[in-house]
Amino acid sequence: MTTTTAPTAATTPTAPRALSVARTTATAGRVLRQLRHDPRTIALMLLVPCLMLVLLRYVFDGSPRTFDNIGASLLGIFPLITMFLVTSIATLRERTSGTLERLLAMPLGKGDLIAGYALAFGALAIIQSALATGLALWLLGLDVTGSPWLLLLVALLDALLGTALGLFVSAFAASEFQAVQFMPAVIFPQLLLCGLFTPRPDMHPALEAISDVLPMSYAVDAMNEVLRHTDVTTTFVRDVLIVAGCALLVLGLGAATLRRRTA
Amino acid sequence: MMNIVSGPPDPHAHAVRAEALTVVRGPRTVLRGLDFTVPRGRITGLLGPSGCGKSTLMRAIVGTQAKVGGTLEVLGLPAGHATLRNRIGYVTQAPSVYDDLTIRQNLEYFAAILDPGRAAAERRRDHVSRAIADVDLTAHSDALAGNLSGGQRSRVSLAVALLGTPELLVLDEPTVGLDPVLRRDLWNLFHDIAATRGATLLVSSHVMDEAERCHRLLLMREGKILADDTPEALRSRTGAETVEAAFLHLVDEAVATGRAKETAR
Numbered sequence: 001m002t003t004t005t006a007p008t009a010a011t012t013p014t015a016p017r018a019l020s021v022a023r024t025t026a027t028a029g030r031v032l033r034q035l036r037h038d039p040r041t042i043a044l045m046l047l048v049p050c051l052m053l054v055l056l057r058y059v060f061d062g063s064p065r066t067f068d069n070i071g072a073s074l075l076g077i078f079p080l081i082t083m084f085l086v087t088s089i090a091t092l093r094e095r096t097s098g099t100l101e102r103l104l105a106m107p108l109g110k111g112d113l114i115a116g117y118a119l120a121f122g123a124l125a126i127i128q129s130a131l132a133t134g135l136a137l138w139l140l141g142l143d144v145t146g147s148p149w150l151l152l153l154v155a156l157l158d159a160l161l162g163t164a165l166g167l168f169v170s171a172f173a174a175s176e177f178q179a180v181q182f183m184p185a186v187i188f189p190q191l192l193l194c195g196l197f198t199p200r201p202d203m204h205p206a207l208e209a210i211s212d213v214l215p216m217s218y219a220v221d222a223m224n225e226v227l228r229h230t231d232v233t234t235t236f237v238r239d240v241l242i243v244a245g246c247a248l249l250v251l252g253l254g255a256a257t258l259r260r261r262t263a
Numbered sequence: 264m265m266n267i268v269s270g271p272p273d274p275h276a277h278a279v280r281a282e283a284l285t286v287v288r289g290p291r292t293v294l295r296g297l298d299f300t301v302p303r304g305r306i307t308g309l310l311g312p313s314g315c316g317k318s319t320l321m322r323a324i325v326g327t328q329a330k331v332g333g334t335l336e337v338l339g340l341p342a343g344h345a346t347l348r349n350r351i352g353y354v355t356q357a358p359s360v361y362d363d364l365t366i367r368q369n370l371e372y373f374a375a376i377l378d379p380g381r382a383a384a385e386r387r388r389d390h391v392s393r394a395i396a397d398v399d400l401t402a403h404s405d406a407l408a409g410n411l412s413g414g415q416r417s418r419v420s421l422a423v424a425l426l427g428t429p430e431l432l433v434l435d436e437p438t439v440g441l442d443p444v445l446r447r448d449l450w451n452l453f454h455d456i457a458a459t460r461g462a463t464l465l466v467s468s469h470v471m472d473e474a475e476r477c478h479r480l481l482l483m484r485e486g487k488i489l490a491d492d493t494p495e496a497l498r499s500r501t502g503a504e505t506v507e508a509a510f511l512h513l514v515d516e517a518v519a520t521g522r523a524k525e526t527a528r
Contacts, residue, residue, distance in 0.1 A: 022379035030372040034363045037407065098359030102423070105325050107348040108376045261329040261343065263288050 019111040027108075027116025031090070032123070045086065045124060049078040049132045057140040064141065071142045072227045073196045075133055075151055076219040079125045079159035081187055087121055087166030088179045095170065104260045114255050118163050125159030126152075146226035150236070154222045157243045161215055164250035171257030190216035195224075215246035276339075278303045278431050278463035279324055283333035286319050293319045295486045296333065301465055301479075306457050308477030309467040310510065316486045317467040318356060321433050324465065325353040338430055349377050352424030352432045356439070358416040359423075362409030366400055366419050367391060369408055370426060377427045394422040397452060399445075414441045421449075425456070432456065432464045438473065450476045471507035482510055489513045 035042055053071060060067040094100045103113065133151050136142040144151065169186055173179035193203070193211035200211050211217045222239035229236070279301035286294040293316045301307045309317050322328035323335060326343025335342040338350055360369045374387040395404050398418040403411065408419055421437055434453075438446045450473070456462050457478075466477065474480055475494055482489040482497075490497055490513055494506050503509040 020379060022381075023376055026372060026375035026379060030361070030364070030368070033368055033372075034361060037363045097362070098355045098357055099361060101327055101355065102353065102359045102373075103376065105327050105348060105351070105353050106373065106376050107345070259329070261327055261331075263329045 019109055019115065023108055023112040024115045024119065027113055028119035028123075031117060031120035034090075035120075035124070041086070042124075045082050046128050046131055049074075049082070049128060050135050052078070053132060053136050053140060057136075064143070067140075068143045068227060069224070070196065071136050071140070072144065072151070072223045073194070073220045075129070075136060076154050076158045076223040077191065077194075077196070077216065078132060079129050079155050080162035080165075080216065080219065081183070082128065083121050083125055083159045083162030084166040084187060085180075085183060087117060087163045088170045088173065088182060089166075089176060091117065091167050091170040092173055092176060092179045096175075100258070101262070104258065110255045110258045113258065114167060114251055117167065118160060118251065121163045122156065122160060125156055125162075129155035129159065144227050145230050146228075146232075150226045150232065151223065154219060154226070154240065154243070157240060157247060158216075158219045161219070161243055161247040161250070164247045164254060167254035168250050168257065171254070187216075190214045193217065194220040196220060215243055218242040218246075276303050277301060277336070278338060279465070280336045281334065284320075284323065284335050285332040286316070286323055286328055287330045287332070288319065293486050294323070297488050299481055299488055299491050301463060301481075303463050304457060304461050305478040306453055306464045306466060306476070307479045307481060308474050309465060309481050309483065310471065310474050310506075311469065311483035311489075313469050315483045317469075317483060318435055320483070321353075321435050321465065321467060325351055325433050327353075349427060350430045352426070352429035354417075354421050354424045354432075354434045354437055356435045358413075358420035360408045360416060360419045363407065365405050365407055366395060366411075366422075367404045369419060370394055370422060373423045374426050390426050394425045397425050398422045399448065414445060417441070418445075418449075428460060428462075430462055432462055432466075434464065434466045436467055436469070438468065438470070446473075471505070471510060474506035474510075480506065482513060484514060484517065489517060 053074065056071060056074065057067055060070070091100075094103075104110075129152055133148055133155065137144060137148055165186060169182040170179060173182060193200070193207060193214055194216040195211070200208050200217060203211065218239040222236055222243065225233050225236040225239065277300040279299075281297050281299050284294055284297040285292065297320070309320065311317055319328060323331045324337055324342055326337075326347065331342065337344075337347055340347055361372075364372070370391040371387070374391050378387055378390070392401075395401050398421050400415065400418055400422065403415065408416055411419065417437065417440065421434070424432060424434070432453075438449055441449065453464050453466065454476075457464055466473075468474070477494065479491075479493055480497060481491050489510070492500070497506060497509045498504065501509040501512040503512050
């Protein structure tokens, strides 16, 4: 063992700020570096949505109009599901491995950690959504009236929502088994009620009322707005704001589940 | 050769001071009204059988334990104070590092949390290299933490705590599962850190032979402090040859007085 002399420059102790750009980007960089050591996960995250779209295109080979409807909705749903899964497992691992306790005993703000995760997975979501959207529009002939950029924007917000939900539920999962089970519990009801299978007004009024308060409904609505209209409609703006608002709200709830002191 | 930053430690200053410290976990009172001090610039051993509350006490000191009652001052501030977070290095019993990062990447990340910003990049690089050298892992610095042996991983976890220049190091069983050579090397490192960096170390262990290497000892049993003394004083007070024998003597004494109280009732 070797020991060098101690450095004389002692940093003056200051109270950590709520959100530090340097610590947030360091966290995002660390999350991406972890993923880089796991190329299989990256490949699955990027390729599975593309494969599903190809599959869907030929399932509806005879009715391209159906593919337009479902395809556009799925472009919004894929990033939500992938990011939900990845984030819930990643933060659960952070909790169980003791690294979260260590980080919270250090001058890291809770906001830094959450923003770092959102930034890292957001970046990945952009790549995933760009690939899936590009494939759907130019190779699979998805017929969209509006701008592809708007599709990408909604997909990104959905990814953020997925990250937020994943972070939040990971607080209630004691193991990876439980975390994976939260996927059907949190995502499937939204999937059934979001208007993917049948327009929401055709559902039982009680279910329609429930679907009105589930964020995925607005994600799918926003995608359908882009599908049908050339310009940005007020409904689209409303949907986008609701999805973004939900994502921020759940991120805030997720931050509340990170405790510096635990029993 | 030495480069002491803050001069010799002030004997009157305590790194940790506890008064009537109580911790409740669920239905159990894990720590019952502890009073003790940990002197600055010295190595204090926290010894006792597993389950006696050592880890809980350490978590209370670093500020991650909830439901802490009584007084607990760390480096002159209430435990868990925000400004203490980059003055304390803490190693949990299970190594807490990222298995899917290399040793260097692990340390670089934690260094960036302790000392952020581009301006500090060079200082960070020095700290990271020094910490890896301290725990003798320079040859493995580009290996994934998940591929290391158990002992190596716990040394990576220790290296994280050595980053920066912590004034107080709280180490929960840092030598468990290590071979004798490594254990000796780590204890030499601890003494070196206390002597040349002026840091205070609080090291827990349930291996009594490590007690002889500490300046001071806190012996714990069932959530209480049995003794707070130097190893020599403990041995001479109890007339025992080793700290282990002294500890057993104190335990027997405590059990006997406990029984006497019960029969008196």
